[in-house]
Every structure is written in structure tokens, then in C-alpha cells.
Amino acid sequence: MKSILPAGELNQFFINPESMVDADVDFTGTIYKIKNLGQFSFVHLSTLAGIFQSVITGECSLKEGSSIHVWGKVVTAKLKDKVLASKTIEIQISKWKTLSTHYESSPFDLTKPELNIHNDVLFDQRMISLRHPREKAIFKIQEALGEGFRRALRKRGCTELRTPKIVKEGAEGGANIFELNYFGQPAYLTQSPQFYKEFGVGIFERVFEIAPVFRAEKHNTSRHLNEYISVDAEIGNISSFEEVMAFETGVLKEVFEFLKLECSFELELLGISLKEFESIPSLTFKEVKVIVSREFGIHEENEPDLSPQEELKISEWALSQWGSDFLFVTHYPSEKRPFYAMDSEVNPEESLSFDLLYRGVEITTGGQRIHEYEAIVNKLKRRGMNPEHFEFFIKAHRYGLPPHGGFGLGLERLTQKIIGLESVKRCSLFPRDISRLSP
Amino acid sequence: MKSILPAGELNQFFINPESMVDADVDFTGTIYKIKNLGQFSFVHLSTLAGIFQSVITGECSLKEGSSIHVWGKVVTAKLKDKVLASKTIEIQISKWKTLSTHYESSPFDLTKPELNIHNDVLFDQRMISLRHPREKAIFKIQEALGEGFRRALRKRGCTELRTPKIVKEGAEGGANIFELNYFGQPAYLTQSPQFYKEFGVGIFERVFEIAPVFRAEKHNTSRHLNEYISVDAEIGNISSFEEVMAFETGVLKEVFEFLKLECSFELELLGISLKEFESIPSLTFKEVKVIVSREFGIHEENEPDLSPQEELKISEWALSQWGSDFLFVTHYPSEKRPFYAMDSEVNPEESLSFDLLYRGVEITTGGQRIHEYEAIVNKLKRRGMNPEHFEFFIKAHRYGLPPHGGFGLGLERLTQKIIGLESVKRCSLFPRDISRLSP
Numbered sequence: 001m002k003s004i005l006p007a008g009e010l011n012q013f014f015i016n017p018e019s020m021v022d023a024d025v026d027f028t029g030t031i032y033k034i035k036n037l038g039q040f041s042f043v044h045l046s047t048l049a050g051i052f053q054s055v056i057t058g059e060c061s062l063k064e065g066s067s068i069h070v071w072g073k074v075v076t077a078k079l080k081d082k083v084l085a086s087k088t089i090e091i092q093i094s095k096w097k098t099l100s101t102h103y104e105s106s107p108f109d110l111t112k113p114e115l116n117i118h119n120d121v122l123f124d125q126r127m128i129s130l131r132h133p134r135e136k137a138i139f140k141i142q143e144a145l146g147e148g149f150r151r152a153l154r155k156r157g158c159t160e161l162r163t164p165k166i167v168k169e170g171a172e173g174g175a176n177i178f179e180l181n182y183f184g185q186p187a188y189l190t191q192s193p194q195f196y197k198e199f200g201v202g203i204f205e206r207v208f209e210i211a212p213v214f215r216a217e218k219h220n221t222s223r224h225l226n227e228y229i230s231v232d233a234e235i236g237n238i239s240s241f242e243e244v245m246a247f248e249t250g251v252l253k254e255v256f257e258f259l260k261l262e263c264s265f266e267l268e269l270l271g272i273s274l275k276e277f278e279s280i281p282s283l284t285f286k287e288v289k290v291i292v293s294r295e296f297g298i299h300e301e302n303e304p305d306l307s308p309q310e311e312l313k314i315s316e317w318a319l320s321q322w323g324s325d326f327l328f329v330t331h332y333p334s335e336k337r338p339f340y341a342m343d344s345e346v347n348p349e350e351s352l353s354f355d356l357l358y359r360g361v362e363i364t365t366g367g368q369r370i371h372e373y374e375a376i377v378n379k380l381k382r383r384g385m386n387p388e389h390f391e392f393f394i395k396a397h398r399y400g401l402p403p404h405g406g407f408g409l410g411l412e413r414l415t416q417k418i419i420g421l422e423s424v425k426r427c428s429l430f431p432r433d434i435s436r437l438s439p
Numbered sequence: 440m441k442s443i444l445p446a447g448e449l450n451q452f453f454i455n456p457e458s459m460v461d462a463d464v465d466f467t468g469t470i471y472k473i474k475n476l477g478q479f480s481f482v483h484l485s486t487l488a489g490i491f492q493s494v495i496t497g498e499c500s501l502k503e504g505s506s507i508h509v510w511g512k513v514v515t516a517k518l519k520d521k522v523l524a525s526k527t528i529e530i531q532i533s534k535w536k537t538l539s540t541h542y543e544s545s546p547f548d549l550t551k552p553e554l555n556i557h558n559d560v561l562f563d564q565r566m567i568s569l570r571h572p573r574e575k576a577i578f579k580i581q582e583a584l585g586e587g588f589r590r591a592l593r594k595r596g597c598t599e600l601r602t603p604k605i606v607k608e609g610a611e612g613g614a615n616i617f618e619l620n621y622f623g624q625p626a627y628l629t630q631s632p633q634f635y636k637e638f639g640v641g642i643f644e645r646v647f648e649i650a651p652v653f654r655a656e657k658h659n660t661s662r663h664l665n666e667y668i669s670v671d672a673e674i675g676n677i678s679s680f681e682e683v684m685a686f687e688t689g690v691l692k693e694v695f696e697f698l699k700l701e702c703s704f705e706l707e708l709l710g711i712s713l714k715e716f717e718s719i720p721s722l723t724f725k726e727v728k729v730i731v732s733r734e735f736g737i738h739e740e741n742e743p744d745l746s747p748q749e750e751l752k753i754s755e756w757a758l759s760q761w762g763s764d765f766l767f768v769t770h771y772p773s774e775k776r777p778f779y780a781m782d783s784e785v786n787p788e789e790s791l792s793f794d795l796l797y798r799g800v801e802i803t804t805g806g807q808r809i810h811e812y813e814a815i816v817n818k819l820k821r822r823g824m825n826p827e828h829f830e831f832f833i834k835a836h837r838y839g840l841p842p843h844g845g846f847g848l849g850l851e852r853l854t855q856k857i858i859g860l861e862s863v864k865r866c867s868l869f870p871r872d873i874s875r876l877s878p
Contacts, residue, residue: 002721004767006689010596028676048596048644067676067841099676102839103812127638127835136642143599157449157487160582162668164869165651168877180619183873199566203575205487212604229601237467237506237538250445282441328443373542392878396566400541402506430603434622438607439831
């Protein structure tokens, strides 16, 4: 018998390398870039604490892409370059040991400040192209966003749910649903955890989930992914749908604060600056139609939804009017919202729902939901839908649900708009679209 | 234009109700249980901070299952009952407002200390049965386990990945894979993020993911789920597979500490006590075979794997010998491990891999992986597999990977064994098995 003791914690060098000046250190990393100047070499080492410049005096036969264990001393330095961003220390290496090396050099130069390769190559070679510091930075930012949401939601008393992805009924319905054979019966991949998070409200009052959802949409555009990460929250005992908007505003504020703390290196590397915000302006759907018609000559007043063009223009207008990257749009026409959306008592053609636009695109759909059994049965009937098909869902209403509402947010789309990338696919580690299923 | 200000933070009552004695409070909750004694009523209110006993003096027509907003005063009390566990405060309610009520009473008595209904009913009526405090407690414990893993892994420098669930190739292969039609081409639901987390090591060095995986296993047993949550970690620049075991030991220690902090109420309610541990004993596969044969008369020496019976017996033996609920078993025969597992140089018939048993069942499989390109190509060929079919995977090896290893852990199974439930299905919010696809 052996006794396995705990290990694997990060040593002080990784936790706070700047505090280690003059100390002898040893750590592992991968050689990102090497510049041999004969008498000495500059080695950029990619480590768990980021990329560090290190110096080896004398002969050195190390290669880019090799993983090594190094021993050396931390010295002060003022470094600023396109991949290191700002760094204040450098490592003087005295000894090293090679841990692994490659069979072949990378098919493209990972040491250039920008990869500049076509998206098809970028995605085909994803296991390699993601090693570029700028690509990595996208996903460190996305990770911080996810973690920021989780912290803000947990802090507000939300319980984290883990709901099934293989389902019997789609929450959104329609054709954009993937079907599979589940031991002889038809099943689907979930488009949204909507039904389950409403169950969750009846159990835990406030719930959230950050998990994949699947949409079999046939558009291959820069706005769509067939598999993406949905940040979903649902809260009970609300008194209006505006409470959900205020809740999301508070959450987003903390998410942005967390991002700035966690990802100062990545934000600097990618040249991103984020606006502070104290509140988010809100317009009704009707107000938006009036403004885009008046200000931009877009005459789609009779369309029951906003076109991408209208979303873009009203966002530009909100930015110029109020300096806000965000804009809530409320009271969408009921006909364009799902059956579970609560409609206004004053005007049943308007739903108590909202979208949140950020830098020109919709990142969230949310609103208050119907919580009373008779109301949800009547709504289904009015829409010509059979309540029996939704029996499993409306059982929650039958036995009582608090008044509730919530929102869903696309994590890749938020990441994309924060960074300013041309396609949402750049923000999925291994994107799925109509023609891409690998890697 | 309206301006939406942040809201939704928990008030002090929810954060630390015990600090609010004598204070006037108002909050929302759902009536879990009500006992009308004429002159006054005891109302158990389920809130975001747990269940509280409250008292209403005089007439009261409130019903179980209603959500209400209450105003009142916090008073000291020593309460101990089967659903409240220990509570030191009570609320004197002076005013209330009904927010919602139900259409019909719950099909079973949610106020009994134990539900005592058959699993089929429990799962068919999941949206209601989960409202029982003991069922809820299972998922608060599971949430804390997931969060504990995430914290311990992030603290160790692991980057959180979000990898695709629709894939072109299964990591495990075999028949237990769900197939779907992906815009005319065959695709599969992932059985494991293995390939992607190995890519992740080449990008971030240390990575993890907590996400659903899918297994089309046809056994309908108390050990199996067709969709479950896998906690996966993979770490680079290791020097041995035992480093992975030491890493997992450190992580688990912190997970258990976090669970005790987060879920003292739930652990008390379910009567769970958890052993402290400083290390985890480890036996080789061959040692286990010798012991189960000698001590328990199980003669399966020639089987290249451990049977459930052997896992149970060797766990009992480890508990009696060393007082440990955990046991690592190492050096599994290579033939039973996937192609990417690294084999021992001394004895290539043994893999540098391990399972972790907990209270009689395997909760983790892990080990060191092959990181060199020529080695992985040769291993595939030796197994009669075509390296071209795995081109997308071994590209990572071709362009260089640090030596690495990792583990996967089934979250529901760990939850089950901690709580001591008879079936793992009890630990899935909405379980999926061969005959269950809804709710």
C-alpha cells in the first residue's frame, strides 16, 4: 500500500510572481518563443501565470513548443511587447530539463503578434491555433464572464441547476431542433432549459444554469452557433418583469467588475476598454420603432420584431444619447414571444418581456412568465396548442408556482461583442455550424 | 426612456438571519407547512435562506404551497425538528400578502418528514417531489460539490473549458453512443471531453470542465445514468501518473471541506457524517486481486478488470484496515484502458492509470496519457486502429503536448455515495435512463 498525499497546489511564483524578485524559483512551462543571440537567448515561457520573458546565458538548443522545467532567479525588468503586454519581471535561467518536444513545427507561426489566418484554417487547426496568446485570451475572458455570472447569481441566492440536455419536448418548438433516436423513441436536444428552470423556481425560488443548448438553425452566419453556452437565470416572488431587468442589471455590473479584475492582462493585450455603468436605459418596442423610423428612415413599423438592422441602429442611438453600450427593449408583441410569456393586463397584445441589446446585438431575452395554472392552460388553448402535450410542464403551475421571471444570455455573443470580433464562432472553443462538426 | 437600476441582492435577513433578532423584517417565501391552532398558527416558510418557523396570531386562511410576502419581527427560539433541523430563530408575522396560490394540492404530502414514495412516482412527479426538503437537500449537496471542485481546480491554475457535446468521433468508442443526424451527416453525443481536454493541456496547461456526458448504455441499473455530469480535469507537465492522484487527493480534500461549510443544514437533515482524510491509500490492481481472493474468496484473478463485487469488497477491506472511505487502485491492465492511456515502460501490459473507489464504487477513472506523436501512432496501430481516423486528435501530439494526465469523476455517483442513497438516479434532478425521457 502507498499513501497518496495531497499535491498540485500552485507555488508562490504562480500566485504572485512579482513578489518573488531575487528569489530562486523552479517551475514548468512551454517555450512560446525563443530568440538566440549567440551569447545568450531570450526565451518567452508560457506558464500557468502567463507568459514570462526569461534569459539563458551561453549555448542553448531549446526549441519553440518544448515543455521544460526551469531553475533560475527572478529579476526586475520593464517589459512591454505585443504578446507579453506589460510585465515587470524576467527570469534568469540557470538550469533546465526538457519534458517534451514536438514531432513537427506548428503549421503557422504562433509567435507573430497576430495569427492573420482565415477562419476556416483557424477552426480546422483549432487544437493548434488556440495556442496563440490572442486566441487564448478570448477564452480567458469568456471563462471570467462565466465565473462572474456564477458568483453574482450565487450571491443573490440562486441555486445552480444541472438539467437534462436530452428531452422529450423542445421549449421553443419549431424546426430548429436536433432529433435523436433514444432507445427507439424520438428525443431532442434541448434548445433552452426554460421548462426546467421554471420547475426550479417552484423548488429553490431562485435558480441558474450555465450549460450548452442546441439549435439546428440552417443559417451559417457570423451571428449563429448550432451549439452554444446559455447563461440562464429564473427568480421567484417578483412583483414585475422590471424586477428581472433590475436583477440582470445588478448581475451584469458585477460580471464586468469581475472581468476587469480577473483579466487585466487579456483586456490589455486585446486593447479592450469597458465602460462603467450604473444603470441601463430602457425603451419600449414601440418607442424603438418610432425612433428608428424617425432617425434612420427604417420603416418596419408593422413587423412584430426588430430586425438586426434595427437593433444595430437603436443601439448606436442609445450610445449617442446616453453613452450606454446596453439597451433594454421592453413590451415585445405577444405573438413573437413563446406561450409561457406573461402578457400585459392593460394590453394583452404586448408581453411583459424584454431583450437586452449590447453593442448592436441582442444578447438576452427575458421576461415575466405565466405562473397560474388556468392562465397557462388558456394561453395554450388561445394559441391552438394542446395543453395535454405540455402536461409535464404545466403540472408545476397546477401545484403552485411563485410569480417569476428570468432571462437567458448567450455567453459567446457577449464575449464577441466585448472583444469586438467579427464572428461569434471565434468565441466558441470548437465551433459547430451547419458545415462544421470537427474538431 | 426608463433607467433600470441594479437590484435583486439578498437582504440581510437572508444573508445572516440569526443576526437579525429583534429586527423588523420583510421577505418572501412559500408556505411549506401550516398548523392552525385556532388562536395562532405555526407557519413553516420556505425561503432563500432555508425553512423558518413563523407564528401568526389570530385568524389565518393561508394555505400550504402559497407564496407570500410577510412583514414581522425576528425572535429567538430553539427549534429542532425533522425538516427544520436546528434553528435558533422564529418570525412573528404581523402582516402578509399572498403572491400566488395553487390550483390543486400536491399529489403527495410534502410535509411528511420522509416522502416514502416509489422511485417511479418520485421521478414522474419530479417537478413536485423535488420540493420536499430531503430531495432538495440532495441537490444543494450536489451543487456544493460542483462548486467545491470548481474552486479547488481554479485555485490550482486550471482553466474552465466549454467543449462541444455534438462530436464527430466518440472518445470511448463502442456501441454505447447516441447518434444524431447533423444536417445530413452522422454525429454523436459526447461520451467524454477526453480529446478536448488533452487539446486544452496544449493550450492552457491545466484545464477542467464540469458538464454533461452521454452514454447509450442499455443497462437499467441503480449504478447507471444515460446522461450525467462529468467533472473532468487534465494537467500538464506532470512527472508521473501518481502526481495526478496526488492532485485529485488535494482537490477532494478541499471539496469535502467546502461541502461541510456550505451544507451544514443539509448534512444534518440527512444525517450524514463525513470522515476527515489527510491522504488516500493506494493498491495496485494485482494487490487487489490477491486480497479479494485471499480475504473474500473471490477468484476472478484472470479477469482484466474489477467486478462491482470486487470493488465493494476491497473498499470494505480498505475501510477496516486504514479507516478510509477512499481507495486508489492503480496499474490496470492496458487491454481494458483506452488507446490514449500511457503504458508502463517496465511492463507494457500495465497502464499508468488508476480508478478511485469511494464507499464501494468507482467514482473516478484517471491516469497519465501518451503525449508523444510517434508513441500514440504506434499504440493505435498496435490496437489495429487507423491513425487517420484520429487525425484531428493526434494533431495535438504532432505539434507538441506536455506530459500530462487527468481524471474524470461522476458527480451524481459521488453525491449518491456521500448521502448513501440506493440509486444514482436519485442524484440526477431529471434522470435519464433507458425508459425515462421525461420530465
